[in-house]
Amino acid sequence: MTTDSIPEGFVEVKFEDIIPGEKIPFAIYIQIYHKQDSRYFLRRVCRKDELYNVVLRNILFKRKLQSLYIHQKDYRAYLRYISEIKAISGFRHAQIKDEKRLVLYGKAVEAITELLSRPVNKEAMQESIYLVDNLFRNMVKNPDLFEDMYKLFQQDTSVFNHSSNVSILTISFGIFMKFDQATIKLLGLGALYHDVGLSKIDQKILLKTSPLTPQEWELIKMHPKEGGKILKGGTIFPGTALRIVEEHHEQTNGKGYPKGLKGNQISNMAKLVSIVDQFESMTTEKPYRAAFTPSNALKQIYIEETSKNVRDVIVKFIKYLGGKNN
Ligand SMILES: [Fe+2]
Numbered sequence: 016m017t018t019d020s021i022p023e024g025f026v027e028v029k030f031e032d033i034i035p036g037e038k039i040p041f042a043i044y045i046q047i048y049h050k051q052d053s054r055y056f057l058r059r060v061c062r063k064d065e066l067y068n069v070v071l072r073n074i075l076f077k078r079k080l081q082s083l084y085i086h087q088k089d090y091r092a093y094l095r096y097i098s099e100i101k102a103i104s105g106f107r108h109a110q111i112k113d114e115k116r117l118v119l120y121g122k123a124v125e126a127i128t129e130l131l132s133r134p135v136n137k138e139a140m141q142e143s144i145y146l147v148d149n150l151f152r153n154m155v156k157n158p159d160l161f162e163d164m165y166k167l168f169q170q171d172t173s174v175f176n177h178s179s180n181v182s183i184l185t186i187s188f189g190i191f192m193k194f195d196q197a198t199i200k201l202l203g204l205g206a207l208y209h210d211v212g213l214s215k216i217d218q219k220i221l222l223k224t225s226p227l228t229p230q231e232w233e234l235i236k237m238h239p240k241e242g243g244k245i246l247k248g249g250t251i252f253p254g255t256a257l258r259i260v261e262e263h264h265e266q267t268n269g270k271g272y273p274k275g276l277k278g279n280q281i282s283n284m285a286k287l288v289s290i291v292d293q294f295e296s297m298t299t300e301k302p303y304r305a306a307f308t309p310s311n312a313l314k315q316i317y318i319e320e321t322s323k324n325v326r327d328v329i330v331k332f333i334k335y336l337g338g339k340n341n
């Protein structure tokens with residue numbers, strides 16, 4: 016599209032200047048060619064103050080777009096946005112690596128989302144095992160591409176997105192911990208399906224932005240058990256990974272749910288995924304609260320844990336995040 020073919024009132028901006036994972040203070044449009052009329056027109060792909068997420072960005076990237084378009088009235092907001100982004104040191108340099116990383120991360124999220132939106136059966140399970148295996152291989156092959164992964168987390172509160180983040184982060188942490196391959200894959204699989212039981216809970220309760228009633232809260236607390244039921248029925252889900260699903264909200268002090276298990280009654284794998292789960296959930300913006308900073312989230316997770324052994328794992332997790340951060 017040449018400059019004179021840009022519809023009146025719009026401005027062309029560089030595709031690479033808009034960073035995914037943030038709410039963007041202006042609407043974004045792309046150019047579409049209309050064959051019948053042999054003309055270009057602009058289609059809005061992201062509203063003002065809406066999240067411009069990695070999945071959308073990768074869809075646009077695949078179309079080999081060089082430019083995006085914004086409305087002239089938003090140009091000031093765009094300049095402010097750009098100056099803030101460029102103020103972050105090393106931004107340009109970091110972007111080269113980010114390019115590959117965003118594609119890889121976005122692809123993983125897309126694949127997991129697609130998988131989790133299908134019925135849970137033997138076939139889906141086989142694909143999940145294959146997917147976790149692939150994720151694992153990718154991460155071993157490109158360790159630096161998954162650095163600072165939590166920075167890629169989006170303020171998207173959907174269960175799919177949460178599950179992919181927890182799974183990707185768990186696998187990456189497992190590699191850092193030098194666990195054997197089989198253990199890492201079981202962890203990844205359990206993490207992928209840890210919240211599958213939420214599909215049995217009324218959407219109205221899940222999407223509520225006001226505080227839950229005690230009765231609603233009781234229903235939510237059943238999701239680990241419901242998840243267990245789904246996975247036991249006609250799938251080939253390994254027993255060790257099943258315990259991750261059933262026990263990811265149990266706490267060492269016995270105050271967790273649904274069973275109120277204590278200390279060693281909870282599997283070590285479930286405890287590890289629980290740390291990642293809490294971290295992902297806390298560092299993601301929710302309709303009812305802002306996101307915790309990573310350090311505040313880690314502090315709180317550490318303070319609330321009473322077991323020395325689990326605290327040691329939390330310290331390793333802090334080191335993992337910190338090390339990758341430096
Ligand atoms: Fe959960």
Ligand SMILES: [Fe+2]
Pocket residue numbers: 177209210292296
């Ligand atoms: Fe969760």
